[in-house]
Amino acid sequence: MRPSILRRLFRCVVTTAVLGVLPALPATAAPALAAAADTLHQVTGFGSNPGNLQMFAYTPAHVPAGSPLVVALHGCTQSANAYHTNSGWPKFADAWGFDVVYPQTTSANNALSCFSWFDAAKSTRGRGEAASVVQMVEYAQRTYGSDGRRVYVTGLSAGGGMTANLLAAYPDVFAGGSVAAGLPAQCATSQAAASGCQTGPQKLTPAQWGDKVRASYPGYAGPWPRVAIWQGTSDYTVYPANATALRDQWTDVWGVGQTPDGTSTLPGNTTRTVYHDASGKPAVETYSLAGMGHGLPVNPGTGAAQCGSTAAYFLNTVCSAYHTGVFWGLDRGAPGGGGLPAPSGLRVTGVTSDSASLSWSPVAGAASYVVHRDGTKTASTAGASFTDTGLAAGVSYRYTVAAVDTSGAVGATTAAVTATTTGGATVRCHTASNYAHVTAGRARTSGGYVYAIGSGQNMGLYNTFVTHTLKESPAGYFVIADSGCQAGSSEKSP
Known part of the structure; x- marks a missing residue:
């Protein structure tokens, strides 16, 4: 049990933040932390802190001991407060009853205030920043009474890369994760290799990607974290190929293969694809946002499934915090309800x-x-x-x-x-030049190359001499199908 006075003592006033500049992306000033001083508070003395991180926390007063904990990692040039203010997590912490810890790095660690996902000395089990984050989790368990079986981690960009590494290094700590515009676990182990991962990770098999996770905590036999993967198809900072590698990595770890068990459409041109575990429960989910660039999906508004506010790298599409929280099961047992239990046997x-x-x-x-x-x-x-x-x-x-x-x-x-539902969405096959695919809205161009809308697959040069067949299913989602396209109805496109 944690007395309310303890929370009040922790609600200290934070007055400054560090915000760097990310090349080729707009730089904006962080919101003043003083505006959130009565809710977001800094915690000191949480551990030996080998990674030299700062700990901030949001601890709603009504949340009892034994509640879940979410760890949220900001992206480069951001701060804990910017993530708290714009991501949408505070809304659901209040509504569903859980605490949020925001690790923060600074320019003292990295010139752009990025988490060091690419440095094995800082992102592996028992070392550096990864160890500091786990010390924050342990502090929350001691101080807030957080349920050790329901600890989750999420992050954007560099924070997403660190999230994947944390899930791999500490599957015994985190029950689930969510990687937004991030990198597969242990994609790079040096700063020199980081940019190569961002623009095109190694072409590894799912088993090879999975081996990187298994090698992060040798001998661990599960259970594995459930992982959500969020990616914009027009992200040219962390390319969509990383989402595919993440999907391959975590489906292999779960041993479920890369054939989806279902797809659905969400707001913001979002395609959700689900991969079930052996019991039929979602183990890995991918969320592909057609046309979205680099950032975290948010959807400002007062609706139950809306959240967040728009800012640099917080893009108005769909509320990723809501759908991630539902995937993790955080929406169960929300406080302040009518007192009736959840129906059993659904x-x-x-x-x-x-x-x-x-x-x-x-x-x-x-x-x-x-x-x-x-x-x-x-x-x-x-x-x-x-x-x-x-x-x-x-x-x-x-x-x-x-x-x-x-x-x-x-x-x-x-x-x-x-x-x-039974049946299936009609599969349409489109055979045309890359130029015609772009003109018809089935693909887009970048740097002289063409990429399929939805899957983000590289189709080669943007001209009339390169021809591909694209399979469309569901509507608006295209994959290369040159080896054959089984269509419910088909067409030859000009």
Whole structure:
């Protein structure tokens, strides 16, 4: 149990921040930390701190001991306060009941205030910055009573690269991770190799990428962290190939292969792809944002699935904090609800090409139930079952349910279940020159080369002499399919 006075003592006033300049990207001043002084506080004396990091924390007063902990790592040129202010995590810490720790590096460690994901002396088990982050986790467990089984880490860009390394080096500490515009674990082990990883990581097999994780903590046999991967298709700072390498790396670690178990479409031109573990639970999820550049996806607004604010490297597309939190299960047991428990036994009882049927066990005292599909309320129902209609064929949807008492207060939310409708979205095949693909909006150009929209695959030079077949499925997502495209309907494009 942690007394409220302890929290008040920790809420010190922070007055300065370090913000560097990232080449070829806009530099902006960080928001004044004093504006958030009553919520975000610096913690000193958390450990020996071999990585020379600073610790900041957001600890909502109503969060009891035994709650989850999220560790959030900023990107280059950013600060803990900038990440706290813009990322959206405080909204869900308040709503769902968990603490957030923000490690911060400075120009004393790196000229651009980047976490040293590329330095093995700082990013491996028991060493440097990685060890400092784990000391912050241990401090939170001692001081806030954080649940050691529910510790998660997320980061952007260099913070994303460090996140992947932390997941690899400390799978016994972190139950899940989320890498936004980041790099696969141990992609580079020197600063000289860092830029090569950013623009095009090594062409390794999934097993070779997975071996880098397994070598980070030899002898560890699991369980492994569940990993979300966020990537813009127009990111020219950390290229989309890194998201593919991350996907290959963590699906191999989980032993689930690289064939997806389902796809769905989210706001902000986002395609979510899910890879299930042996029990059918999502182990790895990728979120590809068509046309988004380098940054963290946010979606300002007051909706349940909206969050954050726009700033440099915080891009208005979709609320990544919300969908990451749901993936980790943080939305269960949210505080301040009606006191009713989450319904047990939520399951998918049937699917068709355009519907999904659900059922769950009744909750004593419930007047009704609210059903959410992919984070958005889709229905209220009096009974302990529901059929959702008007869905697209061959698409995966995530559902959660909460009981509502007679006063209208909503209780705790179930874990999400996934329903995949039968059939499939029509596959379209487009054979054309690279020039025609770009003209038709199926690909984009960069540096004289052409990249497929959605997958980001390099199609070669931008001219009329290079021809490819692109497979489109789902709509607006294209992959190279020169070896054959099995289409529901097909066309030859001019």
